[in-house]
Structures are given as C-alpha cells and as structure tokens.
Amino acid sequence: MTPHNELRLLPWSGPDGKPCYLSTDDSSSYVSRLANNTEAIQLDLAADLVAHALEALNEERTDPDELRRLTADLTDALKDTLRVATSRGHRLQTPGILGRDGDDGPRLPAAAFG
Numbered sequence: 761m762t763p764h765n766e767l768r769l770l771p772w773s774g775p776d777g778k779p780c781y782l783s784t785d786d787s788s789s790y791v792s793r794l795a796n797n798t799e800a801i802q803l804d805l806a807a808d809l810v811a812h813a814l815e816a817l818n819e820e821r822t823d824p825d826e827l828r829r830l831t832a833d834l835t836d837a838l839k840d841t842l843r844v845a846t847s848r849g850h851r852l853q854t855p856g857i858l859g860r861d862g863d864d865g866p867r868l869p870a871a872a873f874g
Contacts, residue, residue, distance in 0.1 A: 768792070770798075771802055771840065771844055799844045802840040806837035809837045
C-alpha cells in the first residue's frame with residue numbers, strides 16, 4: 761500500500777459550501793468507496809447533460825427557459841467534474857515532476873518542444 765501523504769478532496773461540499781477532505785490510507789474504506797461511486801455518478805450525469813446540450817443545440821428552436829435550465833445544469837456538472845479532476849489529479853503519483861521537496865525531475869532539451 762502506498763503511504764498516505766495527501767488529503768483526498770471529496771466530491772461533495774460541507775456546510776456553507778466548504779470543501780470536504782478525507783484522510784485515510786485505506787482506498788477501500790467505506791468513505792473512499794462512497795466517494796468513488798459519487799464521482800462516477802457525477803461524471804455519468806455530466807456526460808448525459810453534454811449529450812442533451814448537443815441535441816438542444818442541433819434543434820432549430822429551443823425554448824429559452826429550457827436553455828437557461830440546461831446552462832445551469834451544465835454549470836453544476838462542470839463544477840462537479842472539475843472537483844473530480846482536481847481530486848484525482850492530486851492522487852496521481854507522478855515521479856519526476858516538480859515536487860514539494862524541490863526535485864524538478866528530468867529535463868528535456870529545447871529540441872524536444874519543436
């Protein structure tokens with residue numbers, strides 16, 4: 761098991777909309793599994809909303825109220841998706857990339873960038 765060194769940003773907010781974090785070394789704990797399931801549901805809902813938005817954009821006439829609701833729903837889904845991406849990004853183990861200890865990893869020659 762990988763040693764625990766980061767708090768996990770959970771896919772829900774606490775009181776007053778503040779972020780919630782989990783500190784555990786057990787990725788199969790009840791709260792970890794609940795967070796994984798919640799993230800999966802949030803991402804599925806976001807995908808469904810994108811499909812619905814594409815359909816609405818392809819229609820010649822879409823009710824303005826429906827577009828406003830869709831925009832609000834897409835905004836909420838985007839916020840959830842960004843939270844999932846942030847949480848998962850923090851949990852990635854990326855050796856060789858600039859870390860907190862000052863290790864800036866491998867260096868690429870300028871030619872590698874074209």
